[in-house]
Amino acid sequence: MTILDKITAYKRSEVAAKKEAIPVRLLEKFPLFAKETKSLAAALRNSTTGIIAEHKRRSPSKAVINDKVLMHEVVSGYESAGAKGISVLTDSNFFGGSLDDLLVAEKTVSIPMLRKEFIIDPYQIYEAKAYGADAILLIAACLSAEELKQYSHLAKSLKLDVLLEVHNLEELQKSMLPNVAMIGVNNRNLKNFKVSIDISKKLSQEIPTDFVKISESGISDVETIKELRTYGFEGFLIGENFMKTEKPGETAKQFIENLR
Numbered sequence: 001m002t003i004l005d006k007i008t009a010y011k012r013s014e015v016a017a018k019k020e021a022i023p024v025r026l027l028e029k030f031p032l033f034a035k036e037t038k039s040l041a042a043a044l045r046n047s048t049t050g051i052i053a054e055h056k057r058r059s060p061s062k063a064v065i066n067d068k069v070l071m072h073e074v075v076s077g078y079e080s081a082g083a084k085g086i087s088v089l090t091d092s093n094f095f096g097g098s099l100d101d102l103l104v105a106e107k108t109v110s111i112p113m114l115r116k117e118f119i120i121d122p123y124q125i126y127e128a129k130a131y132g133a134d135a136i137l138l139i140a141a142c143l144s145a146e147e148l149k150q151y152s153h154l155a156k157s158l159k160l161d162v163l164l165e166v167h168n169l170e171e172l173q174k175s176m177l178p179n180v181a182m183i184g185v186n187n188r189n190l191k192n193f194k195v196s197i198d199i200s201k202k203l204s205q206e207i208p209t210d211f212v213k214i215s216e217s218g219i220s221d222v223e224t225i226k227e228l229r230t231y232g233f234e235g236f237l238i239g240e241n242f243m244k245t246e247k248p249g250e251t252a253k254q255f256i257e258n259l260r
C-alpha cells in the first residue's frame with residue numbers, strides 16, 4: 001500500500017462522517033458559499049512572479065515542518081511578499097491542517113486561495129466553496145478519467161478554478177479537460193516522495209498552451225524558476241522552502257524580490 005492509498009482510504013471514511021454531520025444542503029447555506037470567487041489562473045497568467053505560497057505544518061515525507069508560526073501571520077506575510085495565490089493544506093491527519101485554517105486565511109488575505117486537499121468525493125468541492133476557497137486541487141493519481149470530468153465540471157459550475165495535478169504522461173492524457181484552468185506538474189512522486197524537477201521539464205511540452213502550467217514541489221531556488229519559465233511555466237507552488245524557516249513571509253519576500 002502506498003502512502004497515497006493510505007491517505008485516500010482515510011479520506012473516504014472521513015468524508016462519509018462529514019456528510020452525516022453537515023450535508024451539502026447545509027454547506028450551501030454557509031455565508032461564504034455565496035461569496036464571489038477570484039480566479040487563481042487569471043492571477044498567474046503573465047504575472048511577473050507566479051508564486052503560489054503554501055501553508056503546510058507537516059507532511060508525511062518530512063514530519064513536522066513548522067508548527068510554531070501563526071496561520072494569519074504566515075498568509076499575510078505571503079501576501080505582502082507578493083505571492084499571487086495562497087495554498088492552504090486542509091488535511092489534518094497527514095498534514096496538520098484544517099478547514100479552520102482556510103477560514104483564517106480567507107479573513108486575512110485578498111489574493112486567490114487554493115484548497116489543498118485529497119479530493120475523492122464531490123462533497124469536498126462543495127465544502128471548499130463553503131469555507132471560502134477560490135480554487136481546488138484535483139489529483140489525477142487519485143481519480144478516474146470520468147471522475148476528473150465530473151469533478152472539474154462541478155467546480156466550474158461553482159466558479160472554482162481547478163488545478164489538476166499530474167505526475168506522468170498517462171495522468172496528463174486524462175487531464176486535458178475543458179473545465180480545467182491549470183495543469184500542475186508535481187515534481188514529487190506521491191507514491192514514494194522522490195522529487196525531480198526534470199518531470200516538469202519533460203511534461204511541459206505535452207501540455208497545450210490554453211492551460212496555465214504550474215510546477216509544484218521541491219522548488220527552493222530562484223534559478224530553478226527562471227529555468228522553468230523557459231519551459232512555459234507561469235505558476236510555482238512552494239511550501240517547505242518557506243515554511244521551514246522561522247518567518248515564512250519574510251523568506252518568501254526575499255525569494256520573490258530576487259525573482260523580479
Ligand SMILES: O=P(O)(O)OC[C@@H](O)[C@@H](O)c1c[nH]c2ccccc12
Binds near residue numbers: 218239240
Ligand atoms: O513543500 P514543497 O516541496 O514546496 O511542495 C509544495 C506542494 O507542491 C506540495 O505540498 C504538494 C503538491 N501536491 C500535493 C498534493 C497533496 C499534498 C501536498 C501536495
